[in-house]
Amino acid sequence: MIAQSFQYESPGTLAEAIALLNQYGDEAKVLSGGHSLIPMMKLRFASPGYLIDINGIPGLSDIKEESGVVRIGALAREADLEHSALLATHFPIFKDVTKLIADPQVRNMGTLGGNLAHGDAANDHPAVMIALRASVVITGAEGEREVPIDEFFYGFYMTAIQQGEILTEIRLPVPAAGSGNAYHKLERKVGDYATSGVAVQLTIGSDGIVTAAGIGLTNVNPVPLRASRSEEALIGKPLTEENILLAAQYASEDCNPSADLRGSEDYKRHVTGVLVKRMIKKAAERAMAS
Amino acid sequence: MNKTINITVNGTKHTLEVEPRLLLVHMIREVLNMTGTHIGCDTSSCGACTILLDGKSIKSCTVLAVQADGKSITTIEGLAPEGGPLHPLQEGFKENHGLHCGFCTPGMIMRCVELLEHNNNPTEEEIRWGISGNLCRCTGYNNIVKAVQWAGAKMRGEETPSTEPEFV
Numbered sequence: 001m002i003a004q005s006f007q008y009e010s011p012g013t014l015a016e017a018i019a020l021l022n023q024y025g026d027e028a029k030v031l032s033g034g035h036s037l038i039p040m041m042k043l044r045f046a047s048p049g050y051l052i053d054i055n056g057i058p059g060l061s062d063i064k065e066e067s068g069v070v071r072i073g074a075l076a077r078e079a080d081l082e083h084s085a086l087l088a089t090h091f092p093i094f095k096d097v098t099k100l101i102a103d104p105q106v107r108n109m110g111t112l113g114g115n116l117a118h119g120d121a122a123n124d125h126p127a128v129m130i131a132l133r134a135s136v137v138i139t140g141a142e143g144e145r146e147v148p149i150d151e152f153f154y155g156f157y158m159t160a161i162q163q164g165e166i167l168t169e170i171r172l173p174v175p176a177a178g179s180g181n182a183y184h185k186l187e188r189k190v191g192d193y194a195t196s197g198v199a200v201q202l203t204i205g206s207d208g209i210v211t212a213a214g215i216g217l218t219n220v221n222p223v224p225l226r227a228s229r230s231e232e233a234l235i236g237k238p239l240t241e242e243n244i245l246l247a248a249q250y251a252s253e254d255c256n257p258s259a260d261l262r263g264s265e266d267y268k269r270h271v272t273g274v275l276v277k278r279m280i281k282k283a284a285e286r287a288m289a290s
Numbered sequence: 291m292n293k294t295i296n297i298t299v300n301g302t303k304h305t306l307e308v309e310p311r312l313l314l315v316h317m318i319r320e321v322l323n324m325t326g327t328h329i330g331c332d333t334s335s336c337g338a339c340t341i342l343l344d345g346k347s348i349k350s351c352t353v354l355a356v357q358a359d360g361k362s363i364t365t366i367e368g369l370a371p372e373g374g375p376l377h378p379l380q381e382g383f384k385e386n387h388g389l390h391c392g393f394c395t396p397g398m399i400m401r402c403v404e405l406l407e408h409n410n411n412p413t414e415e416e417i418r419w420g421i422s423g424n425l426c427r428c429t430g431y432n433n434i435v436k437a438v439q440w441a442g443a444k445m446r447g448e449e450t451p452s453t454e455p456e457f458v
Contacts, residue, residue: 001332007291008310008356031357038352039334041311051310053357079346103423105337105401108346109353190422191335 003041010053014166017054018141022164024050030166031055032075032114035106036123060113060168063087070172074113079104081112090174091132092286093181093199097124100184102191116152117167119159122193126153126224128183129170130216131199137169138162146171153223176212179203180286182279185218186271188262194219195262198251198275200283202234210234215247215280220255220272227251230276239284248277295359299324300368308355315339317355318365326366326396330425337424340397341365347404349423366396369403378441379403385453388437390428398424402438410442 011017021028027049029037040046054060054075061075063084070090072081081087082098101107101115101124115125116136129136129149136152137144138161152160161167175181185197197218203211213234215227230247237243252273259265292307299322306321318327318341330338332351339351342364350363369377379399382388389395398421405412405420412420417435426434436451443450 002313003311005309005311008293008354010356010359034354034357035334035352038354042313042332055357099419102334103337104405104420105340105347105349105423106334106352108348 001042001044003038004044004047006041006048007050008053009050010056012056014054014057014060014139014168017052017057017166018139018164020050020052021166022141024052025163028052030117032117033077033110034114035102035110036114036118036120054166061111065174068174070174072112072170072172074111074117074167074169076112078102078107078110078112078115082107091172091181093128093132093183093201096183097128097199100124100187100197106191112170113167116170117159117161119153119155119157121153121156121221121224122219123224124183124185124194124197124218127197127199127216127218129172130224130226131181131183131201131214132172132175133201133214134173135171136160136167137171138165139168140165144168150226156222175201176203178205178287178290179212180283180288180290182282182286184275184279184282186275193262196220196255196257196268196271196275198272198279200276200279202239202280202283202287204239204284204287208238210237210239215251215276217251217255217272220257220268222256225255227254227276229254234280239280244277244280247280248273251276293356293359295356297355297358297360298362300364306355310354310356312355313351314341314343314353314355314358314363315350317358318350318363321355324365324367328393328396330393330397335425336394336397337401337421338394338397340400340424342400342403345404345407347401364400364403366400369399377403378444379406379438382437382441382444382450383434385450386433386437386440388429388433394424394426394428398426398434402441406438406442406445410445412438412442414439 029048031053060073087094134149181201183199185194199216201214213231217225229250233247252269257268328338330336334352
């Protein structure tokens with residue numbers, strides 16, 4: 001399959017890239033890892049007139065920790081996230097999620113920024129970002145702005161990124177001591193999108209009371225979903241089997257899955273509940289061990 | 291509007307004028323006439339098109355030729371010198387019957403080049419996860435696992451496992 005013709009630019013600086021995006025307006029798309037965009041272009045589901053390849057811009061793929069915040073450049077590849085020792089210390093959830101994204105070859109190209117900017121609720125990182133209460137940095141001609149993840153996803157393929165802007169960095173607050181995070185998704189086969197996916201981060205005090213909880217759901221809602229009622233069922237209370245089951249039940253009620261080849265609506269609701277329960281327990285285990 | 295790109299292929303520098311929409315796999319197969327790299331699904335699933343781009347295994351059906359400008363690629367043709375000794379992976383696939391029709395094999399081998407570079411003594415589980423982006427319709431993967439372990443042993447300078455069939 002062959003994409004429609006387009007013009008290709010590969011700017012060497014962020015300023016150049018932003019200028020090009022402003023010049024070409026809605027005819028232009030950013031090329032990052034390209035493993036969502038290029039398949040769509042080959043199928044002619046997307047035919048941008050201009051592709052702005054940002055892979056040649058230096059300094060956008062670092063992973064570092066500064067003043068209690070882990071900062072990940074938008075061009076960090078999935079493979080980089082998978083093998084990062086820094087991420088493994090605070091966020092073992094990255095090993096969980098990257099292992100379940102596509103396959104090794106795709107992970108050599110796919111980027112965290114692209115995974116989020118594509119705005120697809122079927123992607124795995126949005127739920128992780130929700131659980132970790134991340135914020136994203138969006139850069140335009142006027143400079144940078146930081147957007148909390150809860151204000152980032154608007155709708156189907158729609159995010160807070162405006163024309164002429166590029167997602168450049170993802171910021172994760174380092175969780176307090178006594179925190180654990182985990183992700184799992186049910187998939188029909190390796191490399192598939194989620195039948196349902198759940199990301200959890202918990203902070204548990206030495207008295208056994210849950211002081212913080214973040215729960216994000218993958219591919220069971222038109223937009224990546226925060227399971228707020230589930231979080232509230234846990235926060236300020238001890239982590240009992242009863243509370244965990246309640247959190248699982250709320251998540252399964254509050255999501256809005258579509259029936260498709262991966263399963264019926266009821267099946268996906270059920271799977272969501274099961275995964276919420278399991279990931280709460282796994283995050284709690286990691287919190288106790290931390 | 292065409293772009294001029296400079297790309298090193300199996301050690302040889304090429305300067306090519308290409309449309310931006312030309313896929314890397316089409317550049318390799320149709321512009322350079324190197325048909326060892328195969329197109330299986332064209333939807334980024336099967337991995338038959340896997341090559342190395344600056345040492346990393348990627349699916350060349352999902353990368354544009356222009357993205358490889360200034361970079362170096364290695365295809366299956368580049369693993370062994372002309373008439374020279376086979377790469378341990380090629381020998382391993384041969385000795386362990388790691389292929390039937392051979393269609394997935396170039397992509398499978400190129401993926402395993404990177405796999406063994408990261409970990410030259412992989413377990414069966416690590417190999418199976420490592421080749422999860424490469425589909426084989428013929429072998430059932432068992433002999434592919436054996437071939438990769440055999441190649442790993444050879445590359446570590448150790449005695450290679452027996453290629454005799456096991457009787458269970």
